[in-house]
Structure formats: C-alpha cells, structure tokens
Amino acid sequence: MKLSTIPLAVRTTCPYCGVGCGVTAMAQPDGSLAIAGDTEHEANRGRLCVKGAALGETLGLDGRLLQPALRERGQLRDASWDEALDRVAAGFARAIAQHGPDSVALYVSGQMLTEDYYVANKLMKGYIGSANIDTNSRLCMSSSVAGHKRAFGEDIVPGCYEDFELADMVVLTGSNTAWCHPTLFQRLVRARELRPQMKIVVIDPRRTATVELADMHLPIKPGSDAWLFNGLLCHLARQGRADRDFIAAHTEGLDEALAAAHDTCGDLQAVARACRVDPALLLAFYDAFAATTKVVTAYSQGINQSSSGTDKVNSIINCHLLTGRIGKPGMGPFSLTGQPNAMGGREVGGLANMLAAHMELEDPAQRAAVQTFWNAPRIAQRPGLKAVDLFRAVEEGRIKALWIIATNPVVSLPDADQARRALAKCDLVVVSDIVAGTDTNAYADVLLPALGWGEKDGTVTNSERRISRQRSFLPAPGAARADWQVLCDVARRMGFGGFDYQSVHEIFDEHARLSAWRNEGATARMFRLDGLAGMSRRDYDELEPIQWPVTRGKDGKPRGAARLFGDGRFARPSGRARLVPVLPRGPANLPGDDYPLALNTGRVRDQWHTMTRTGKSPRLAGHVPEPFIDMHPQDALLYGVREGELARVTSCWGAMVARVAHGGGIARGSLFVPIHWSGQTAAHARVGAVVNPAVDPLSGEPEFKHTPVRVEPFGVAWHGFILSRRALALERAANWTRIEGASAHRYELAGRQPVALAPGWARELLEAVDEDADWLEYEDQGAGLYRAAHLVDGRIEACLFVSRLPALQSRAWLAALFGQERLSAQDRADLLAGCGRAGASDTGPTVCSCFGVGRATICKAISEHKLVDVAGVTACVKAGGNCGSCVPEIRQLLADVALAAK
Known part of the structure; x- marks a missing residue:
C-alpha cells in the first residue's frame, strides 16, 4: 500500500482494548507506516503493547472487503452501492410493513466509533421504533452496566487510571491485566517499583501472567467471587471498618446487604470452603483490605461473564461503599472494559435496554425527551432483545431482517452453532465489515464494505471515561464507506428525516447536545457533554482527550472530571448510593457425570x-x-x-x-x-x-x-506442517490451523489416513501442479516419516513434513529458506534430512514479540550469563525492553532456569 498521502504524523487511538491508548501514525520516506505511542495521551503516556505496536503490519488490503456484494442463488456478486442499499432498505421496510418494527434488528459492536453507534441507535429506537439493537459489548461488560446502575443509579466508572498509581493496594479480580490491558498493567508495575510498599493482589482461578507480579494470589474456585466479597463485607463490618458518617449521609440498603452477606458468608471457614481457598490466605487478604484505606478493586470479564455477573459486581461495590472508599484519589471499584469503545456505545444507548445519553428506555418522561429531541416519528416503548435472545428470535423466525455491523457472532456468541442456524434461516442478513471472508459473512445476503482502523474518523471512550479522537490517516480503500454514512443512506431510503449529516462533527455535536437535554434538577444525569456542544469543526478535529462529564469552566473552555462521587452525590433519585443484597449462587449448569x-x-x-x-x-x-x-x-x-x-x-x-x-x-x-x-x-x-x-x-x-x-x-494417524507461499485448501486434513508467517503461510495439520500416503497426495495438497518444477521427497514408512518440497527455478514454494508423532522439526530454520531466492545443494540436502545445518538452532516459541526473541534464546542467555533479573535479560537479548508485556513470562523463565540448575 502506498502511504505517500499520509500527513507527517497523525494522533489517533488504538483500536484494541478499553485502555484507549493514544497512537501516533507517521509516514516514512519509503512509504511505510510507523506506529508509536502518543506521549501526550494520559492513558498510556507513550507506551504501547505489542498489539498496538504492530498495527502498521495489519493495514494491508489483502482479504479486505472493497465492494458491496449481493447473494443471488447462493452466490455472491459485486454490486453498486445504490443496488445494495436499495436491497437493505426495501428488505427492512418490507419486514416492518408485514410483521411490525420488532421484526428487524441491528447487532453492532464496541469496535464502532461513537458517532456510528449514535446513528444506529437513533435509526432503530427513534425512527423504526424498536429497541432491537444490541451489541457484542453485551458479551463482555453488560454486567458492569447493570451493577453500576443498581448501585449508583447510572452506568458510571467513578475513578481513573491515576488511581492505580496512587493506591496502596490494587486488587485485580477476574482480570489477566498483564495480557489483556498491558499498558495499564505496566503503569501499575512502575508505580509499585517506585513505592515497593504498594501491594498487588490477584484473585483468579488460574495462575496467569498477572499473578507472576502479585504479592498475593487467591486461586478461588471458579464462580465463587460473590462468596469471597460477601465474606469481605462481613469481615469489614466486624472489624469496625465501616465509614459510619459516609453511610449515614450517602448510602442506603446497608442493613439488607449485610443481612444477606451474613446469612451466606458470615463464617470465614465456610467462605474458605466455598471458594476452595486456604482460610489463612483468605484472612490475610481480608485483613490487608481492611487495614488499607487506598484500595482499588479492578475487575473484568472473569467477574462479568457469568450468569450471576451483576451480583458479583455489586458484591465488590458494596465493600467500597461500606468503607467510603470511592470517588477519592487511589480508591474505588474499577471496571476494566474489554473493547475500545464499549463505553462510547453505552453512552449513546447501544444496548437493547438503554436510551441515548444514559436515559432510561422504561421511563416515559425520558422516552418522550429523546423522541422530542430527535423529532422522531416514534420511540421504542420497551427494551429490545439482548444478544443471545436476539439470535434465538432470528432462528424462531420472529426477526426477519438482521443487520450485523463490525462483529463476527458465528464465532463470538455462546452456542455459536445456534447463531449459524439462525442466520441460515433469516430472510435478510446484512453484514457491514472490513473483511471479505469471515464465518458470519458466509451467511450474508448483502455485504457492505466498511472503513477500518486508520480510515475511520470520530471518537471513542475508554474505561476511565476519557473521550479521544480517532483520526483517519489513510484514504478509503475501494468502495468502502463509514458506517454512519451507510446507516444514513438506508434511513433516507426508508423515508426517514433526521439523517442529513454531512460529517462526524455534526453527529458528535448532536450527541453532546442530547446529553444536556432536559438534564437538570433532582433527576439530573451525571453523563453530560454540554461543555463540548457547539464546537466548531476545527475544535472537534483538534479535540484533546477529556473525561466526561464535560462542562465549561469560567474561561469558557471544556473541563472534564477525573473522578466522580467524591462529593457523596450519586445518580439515584435519593442522591444516595445503594448497597445491594447479594445471595451468592453457583454457575448455571454445573458439571455432571457426562460433562465433569x-x-x-x-x-x-x-x-x-x-x-x-x-x-x-x-x-x-x-x-x-x-x-x-x-x-x-x-x-x-x-x-x-x-x-x-x-x-x-x-x-x-x-x-x-x-x-x-x-x-x-x-x-x-x-x-x-x-x-x-x-x-x-x-x-x-x-x-x-x-x-x-x-x-x-x-x-x-x-x-x-x-x-x-x-x-x-482426537485420534489421528499422523501430524504434520506445511510452509507455503500460497494459501492452501486443506479439506483432506482431519484438523488444521493456519498461521501467518513473514515469508510463507504456515499450516499445522493432522490426518486420519495412514502415513503411507497415496501417490500424488502430497503434490495435490501443496497444489504443486507444475510437472516441470523440482519435487524433493523422502519417505520412511516404517518410521512413519514423510517430507516433501516443491521448488520452482531453485526457489522453494512449499514444503510438507509428516510424522506419526506430534513432535516435528523446527519451523524456524525452514521458514528462513523462504527468504532465499535459490536453495543451495546443502539446503536441499537439509530439507530431505529434516534438519538445519549446524548453527541453525531453534529459538523456541516467541516470548518477546517486540524484538522476536524466543524462549530458547532467553533461557540460554540466562544460563550462560548467570542472569538473575529482567533487567539483565533485557540488556543481553533485548526481551522485555519495549512494551513490557512479556515481563511476567521472563520472570517465570528466570525462576525455571534457576530451579533446573539446582
């Protein structure tokens, strides 16, 4: 891809996790793109994890969906935008006319920008008149939303990332932060290095990479989180740690919450049994929490993704409300969001049970307020179908037309084969995506090419409520269009007004104005962006990251808020937070004899x-x-x-x-x-x-x-791997995995036919149809070994290695052969022998992706140079010297090598 049209440097935002790191994209003299962390962005202060650092490697157009397509008689064909949009609008309008507004639905994504999300929500809830719009954020953060609303009256994360650095104890529960939120975890690690007295506690059934840097690990029984935090609530109350003044002035429900906790978790020994944790370890955690005022409890999918996730969230929040540890520097419950714009989607009502601007779908006055502001012909009267129920309704025939945007539900939904069955039965399936070939796209009747990261323009909101600009720095490829434009085009074709936006700036301004609409008095919502309303296009383009709520200071400039609830005021009608009674319950469908x-x-x-x-x-x-x-x-x-x-x-x-x-x-x-x-x-x-x-x-x-x-x-007769310059079809293999390589595609595969292969099978598998090409082959039927290589003009095109056993040759030295224009006689001999020449050692699985350093290389350096810490490893082989994501693994290797040497 030529990148000569890119400005010198563009500040934008990473499209991965909810940390919301700032990114700088810079054009290079050779036309390539360099990605760096934005040193001025408060979320990451210049650091990126390896995924963010590798963004420049993911921008190629191979596999991109670049043209609208329509499925006719089972086959896709290219179409014009007019033809595709007419098909979508007519299909939705027909379903609504025949079956009512609830017969259509949108399934959207935390990958969308806020402006795209806003338009989708406005179209469904305010003009079509159905709340059947849900999002894949339902699968990761909706329990936090429900827990926040029960406790605070509104979906609010009260703290900010700085609190992780100011806390004296950080509790990470249900979160492998080191891998899933790496730059935030590195901020925490650096804070602990500056203040060694800071403690990190990890609560997780698994010993993850995060645990390697923890002072205390509670490996609780899966699903027992509510027992643990109910027990903590009881312990805090018994130890006299309740903040009586805060409770009296700013909360309600304490007696009920404590009664429920005491009924189930009043005895420490009983809690230890329920959690399958050593009672002494449990008591040590309880005592440390009680003795430490500045505590942040950060949680993620391990808490949320549960049939009792909302109760687990409230059991955590209860402990902070009891002790008044909320809304102040270095303390509070903190929901670590999974996707880059899960929070932005929640702000605009992207969930089926919400309205835009944190208004309530089941509140008649707030429904009327949104309808009036939008000048909408109707408004959804009741919550729509949540993700799992939505796809069940599709399979049952109640949803006739479904539009999926920026997500892949045939892979990501639970019981994903049900989603496959549902889409196969649906009258009209529309998919907006950047990728042509996905599991979901195989069921699309209409495919619409969307803009990808680097091409989209708008805003996102991260886990600490920080709104950041995502700025485009690449031209739209092919016929791809922004999601908001496509949604508006369909809305206009359906005869709806209110969708004549000319830019994302106009959409954001409407979003900001709606946040302040009828937002005053005792029922005022805390989410508001009136400080950003009325911005000029230039002000919007130059918007610096800012945390909501955003008001205007005396100088007229927008002013954000790092923390909320510090004044003791909450968003419930009483102004008080609620401690929610939690009765712990185990996971649904506990293992039995058939599924142990x-x-x-x-x-x-x-x-x-x-x-x-x-x-x-x-x-x-x-x-x-x-x-x-x-x-x-x-x-x-x-x-x-x-x-x-x-x-x-x-x-x-x-x-x-x-x-x-x-x-x-x-x-x-x-x-x-x-x-x-x-x-x-x-x-x-x-x-x-x-x-x-x-x-x-x-x-x-x-x-x-x-x-x-x-x-x-899973019984197989042989294991093998292929390296090939071309993508291959592997229908003959019983199992396969495709892995992207620098010079060749890699396939790990296995088969159920005997190793004594049929004549020509390997040629067919490698698609080596050129009879004049070189074909190198070795077979040992007794040992169950087979090796073959296909060469063209002396250059290797593909190779296949097969064995009865899963242990096979190093792929690294073979992959290096694909970087050569011609193979030497020694290379050919090595291929047949199945081993690289002396010195072509295997570096092992990658540990440090930033510098491409393998496990074997690190272990060798530790052993030979008597290394004792990560700094020594970094100085020797660079590993761990960039994003820090691999530091936990390096620490483990240091321990493993030291143990082996004893």
Missing part, C-alpha cells in the same frame, strides 16, 4: 477477538501460534489425553479440537481455551460453539467462564 470438567475461555497476549486484524501480523502469530486446551496434568492422565497431542472438548452445545497444553496455572477440574480462532484460521477451534448460553437474568451476559464439558482424545 468446567471450561473457562479468554484471550491470549498477542491476539484480538477473531484475529481478522492481529492475524495478519507474523510477529503476533509467533507467541501462541495454535489454539490450545490448558489442563492439569492429572486431569489429562485421567481422561487419556497427552500434552502436545490433539483432543476434543465437548459440551451439550457443541465441540472443538485443539492441542493439549500444561501451562501450569490451572486447577484440577478446569480447562482453559482461548477465544480467537475461527473457521477461517482453524478447522475445529471455534470455542464459542462449546460455550454455555446461560445468561445473567439482569444483564443478559453469558456464562463464558463456566461451561460443563468433557475431554477426549
């Missing part, structure tokens, strides 16, 4: 969602190249599966296949599988197909962290 294990799902360090972006970067692929099933070695022995071999995980909803691993951080009775692999990147690794679709009754958030499953061997 509990499946947990989550992220790995260097990948994002379904890898449509991060999957393009070879250096990000090196850290965890394949999907895996992490389980305890004793469980593996019990169920007959082996480390390094393939196994199938099955629930009553579906199944998936991956390689067994012993990460050393998981208790017996549990499995962990990452979420990232789709049908585009692996044959059978969509873990969403396995996941429990039970949901929290209040938030609608699914039980991603606890699915009853069984595990069994």
Whole structure:
C-alpha cells in the first residue's frame, strides 16, 4: 500500500482494548507506516503493547472487503452501492410493513466509533421504533452496566487510571491485566517499583501472567467471587471498618446487604470452603483490605461473564461503599472494559435496554425527551432483545431482517452453532465489515464494505471515561464507506428525516447536545457533554482527550472530571448510593457425570477477538501460534489425553479440537481455551460453539467462564506442517490451523489416513501442479516419516513434513529458506534430512514479540550469563525492553532456569 498521502504524523487511538491508548501514525520516506505511542495521551503516556505496536503490519488490503456484494442463488456478486442499499432498505421496510418494527434488528459492536453507534441507535429506537439493537459489548461488560446502575443509579466508572498509581493496594479480580490491558498493567508495575510498599493482589482461578507480579494470589474456585466479597463485607463490618458518617449521609440498603452477606458468608471457614481457598490466605487478604484505606478493586470479564455477573459486581461495590472508599484519589471499584469503545456505545444507548445519553428506555418522561429531541416519528416503548435472545428470535423466525455491523457472532456468541442456524434461516442478513471472508459473512445476503482502523474518523471512550479522537490517516480503500454514512443512506431510503449529516462533527455535536437535554434538577444525569456542544469543526478535529462529564469552566473552555462521587452525590433519585443484597449462587449448569470438567475461555497476549486484524501480523502469530486446551496434568492422565497431542472438548452445545497444553496455572477440574480462532484460521477451534448460553437474568451476559464439558482424545494417524507461499485448501486434513508467517503461510495439520500416503497426495495438497518444477521427497514408512518440497527455478514454494508423532522439526530454520531466492545443494540436502545445518538452532516459541526473541534464546542467555533479573535479560537479548508485556513470562523463565540448575 502506498502511504505517500499520509500527513507527517497523525494522533489517533488504538483500536484494541478499553485502555484507549493514544497512537501516533507517521509516514516514512519509503512509504511505510510507523506506529508509536502518543506521549501526550494520559492513558498510556507513550507506551504501547505489542498489539498496538504492530498495527502498521495489519493495514494491508489483502482479504479486505472493497465492494458491496449481493447473494443471488447462493452466490455472491459485486454490486453498486445504490443496488445494495436499495436491497437493505426495501428488505427492512418490507419486514416492518408485514410483521411490525420488532421484526428487524441491528447487532453492532464496541469496535464502532461513537458517532456510528449514535446513528444506529437513533435509526432503530427513534425512527423504526424498536429497541432491537444490541451489541457484542453485551458479551463482555453488560454486567458492569447493570451493577453500576443498581448501585449508583447510572452506568458510571467513578475513578481513573491515576488511581492505580496512587493506591496502596490494587486488587485485580477476574482480570489477566498483564495480557489483556498491558499498558495499564505496566503503569501499575512502575508505580509499585517506585513505592515497593504498594501491594498487588490477584484473585483468579488460574495462575496467569498477572499473578507472576502479585504479592498475593487467591486461586478461588471458579464462580465463587460473590462468596469471597460477601465474606469481605462481613469481615469489614466486624472489624469496625465501616465509614459510619459516609453511610449515614450517602448510602442506603446497608442493613439488607449485610443481612444477606451474613446469612451466606458470615463464617470465614465456610467462605474458605466455598471458594476452595486456604482460610489463612483468605484472612490475610481480608485483613490487608481492611487495614488499607487506598484500595482499588479492578475487575473484568472473569467477574462479568457469568450468569450471576451483576451480583458479583455489586458484591465488590458494596465493600467500597461500606468503607467510603470511592470517588477519592487511589480508591474505588474499577471496571476494566474489554473493547475500545464499549463505553462510547453505552453512552449513546447501544444496548437493547438503554436510551441515548444514559436515559432510561422504561421511563416515559425520558422516552418522550429523546423522541422530542430527535423529532422522531416514534420511540421504542420497551427494551429490545439482548444478544443471545436476539439470535434465538432470528432462528424462531420472529426477526426477519438482521443487520450485523463490525462483529463476527458465528464465532463470538455462546452456542455459536445456534447463531449459524439462525442466520441460515433469516430472510435478510446484512453484514457491514472490513473483511471479505469471515464465518458470519458466509451467511450474508448483502455485504457492505466498511472503513477500518486508520480510515475511520470520530471518537471513542475508554474505561476511565476519557473521550479521544480517532483520526483517519489513510484514504478509503475501494468502495468502502463509514458506517454512519451507510446507516444514513438506508434511513433516507426508508423515508426517514433526521439523517442529513454531512460529517462526524455534526453527529458528535448532536450527541453532546442530547446529553444536556432536559438534564437538570433532582433527576439530573451525571453523563453530560454540554461543555463540548457547539464546537466548531476545527475544535472537534483538534479535540484533546477529556473525561466526561464535560462542562465549561469560567474561561469558557471544556473541563472534564477525573473522578466522580467524591462529593457523596450519586445518580439515584435519593442522591444516595445503594448497597445491594447479594445471595451468592453457583454457575448455571454445573458439571455432571457426562460433562465433569468446567471450561473457562479468554484471550491470549498477542491476539484480538477473531484475529481478522492481529492475524495478519507474523510477529503476533509467533507467541501462541495454535489454539490450545490448558489442563492439569492429572486431569489429562485421567481422561487419556497427552500434552502436545490433539483432543476434543465437548459440551451439550457443541465441540472443538485443539492441542493439549500444561501451562501450569490451572486447577484440577478446569480447562482453559482461548477465544480467537475461527473457521477461517482453524478447522475445529471455534470455542464459542462449546460455550454455555446461560445468561445473567439482569444483564443478559453469558456464562463464558463456566461451561460443563468433557475431554477426549482426537485420534489421528499422523501430524504434520506445511510452509507455503500460497494459501492452501486443506479439506483432506482431519484438523488444521493456519498461521501467518513473514515469508510463507504456515499450516499445522493432522490426518486420519495412514502415513503411507497415496501417490500424488502430497503434490495435490501443496497444489504443486507444475510437472516441470523440482519435487524433493523422502519417505520412511516404517518410521512413519514423510517430507516433501516443491521448488520452482531453485526457489522453494512449499514444503510438507509428516510424522506419526506430534513432535516435528523446527519451523524456524525452514521458514528462513523462504527468504532465499535459490536453495543451495546443502539446503536441499537439509530439507530431505529434516534438519538445519549446524548453527541453525531453534529459538523456541516467541516470548518477546517486540524484538522476536524466543524462549530458547532467553533461557540460554540466562544460563550462560548467570542472569538473575529482567533487567539483565533485557540488556543481553533485548526481551522485555519495549512494551513490557512479556515481563511476567521472563520472570517465570528466570525462576525455571534457576530451579533446573539446582
């Protein structure tokens, strides 16, 4: 891609997690793009994690959807925008006319910008008149939303990132912060280095990378969080830590909350049994929390993604309200958002049970206020369908037309095969995406090319309520358009006024003005952006990151707020916060005899969602190249599966296949599988197909962290891998995973036919149809070994290595051959022998993606140079010297090498 039209430097925002890091995109003399952290952005102060640093590697147009397409008689064909938009508008209008407004729906995403989200919500709720618009944020943060509203009266994160640095204790619960929010975690680590007395506590069933830097780890039983925090509430009350003045003046519900906690968790020994934690360790945590005034309790998906997630959130908030530790520097509950604009979507009513500007869909006066402001012909009268129920309604035929924007539900939803069935039955499926080939797009009747990161313009809001500009620095490729423009085009075709925006600036201004509309008196909402209303286009373009609520100071300039509730005023009608009674309950569908294990799902360090972006970067692929099933070695022995071999995980909803691993951080009775692999990147690794679709009754958030499953061997006759310059079709393989490489595509595969392969099978697999090309081949049927290489004009095009055993040759030295124009005689001999020449050592799996440093390299350096700390490793091999995401792994390697030397 030519980037010569890019300005010298553009300040924008990272499109990954909810930390909301500032990014600078800079054109280079050779036309490439350099990505750096924005030193002036308060969220990251110049630092980026490895995913953010690799953004420049993900901007190529390979695989991009660049033209509208229509499906006719089962086949997609290119279409004009007019033809595609006419099809969408007519399909939605027909469904509404025949079946009513609730027969259509939008399913959107925390990847959208606030302005896109605003238009989508306005169209559905104010003009179509249905609240059937929900978002994939339902799957990650909706329990926090429900918990905030019950406690505070409004969806508000009260603190800011600075509080992590000011706290004397930071409790990280249900959050692998080191991997999922790396730059924030590095801020925390640096603060602890400056103040060694600061304590970090991690509450997590797994021993994650975050635990490696913790002072205390509570490996609780999965799903027992509410017992733990109810027990803490009781302990704080018994120890006299309640802030009586704060409680009397600013809260209500204490007696009920304490009674519920005492009924279930009043005895420490009982809590320890429920949580499966050593009572002494539990008491040590309780005592430390009680003795420390400045405590931040940060939580993420491990709390939210549960059928009782809302109660878990409130059990945390209760402890902070009891002690008055909220709204002040260095203290408070803190929801760590998963997606870059999950909060921006909540601000504009992107969830099916909300209205824009934090107004309530079930409040007649607020419905009327929004309808009047929008001058809308109608307004949704009741909450719409939440994500899981929405797709059930599609399968049942109640939803006739569905528009999916910037998300991949056939991979990411629980019981994902149900989503597949639903889309197959739907009369009209519209998908707006930047990628042509996704699991969801296979069911689209209309495909609409969207703008991607680098091309979109607007705003996002991060976890600390900080609004930042996402600025475009690349031209729109092909026929791609902004989501807000496409939504407006469809709205106008359906005969709706109110969608004549000419720019995102106009949309943002309307959003800001709505936030202040009828927002006064005793029922005033805390979310407001009136300090940003009326900005000129230039002011909007130059908007600096700012935290809402935003008012105007005496100098007329916008003024944000780092913290809320410091004055003791909350957003409930009484002005008081509510302590919510919590009765702990276990996960839905507890494991039984047929499904004796509990499946947990989550992220790995260097990948994002379904890898449509991060999957393009070879250096990000090196850290965890394949999907895996992490389980305890004793469980593996019990169920007959082996480390390094393939196994199938099955629930009553579906199944998936991956390689067994012993990460050393998981208790017996549990499995962990990452979420990232789709049908585009692996044959059978969509873990969403396995996941429990039970949901929290209040938030609608699914039980991603606890699915009853069984595990069994996935028997194969051989294992192998391919390196190829071309993408290959691998229908013959029983299992495969595709991995992006710098010079070649890599495939890990396995088959069920014997190793004694049929003649020509390898040529067909490698698509080596040129009879004049060189074909190198080696076979040892007795040992079950086979190797082949396809060369053209002396240059390697593809190679295949097969063995009965999963342990195969290093891929690293073979990948290096693809960087050569011609292979030498020695290279050819090495290929047939299956080993690189002396000195071509295997560096091992990637640990430091920033500098491409492998595990073997680090371990060798530690051993040879007698290294004892991360600083020494960094000085020797650079690992750990950039983003810091790999520091926990380096610390573990230091410990492993030291133990091995004893």
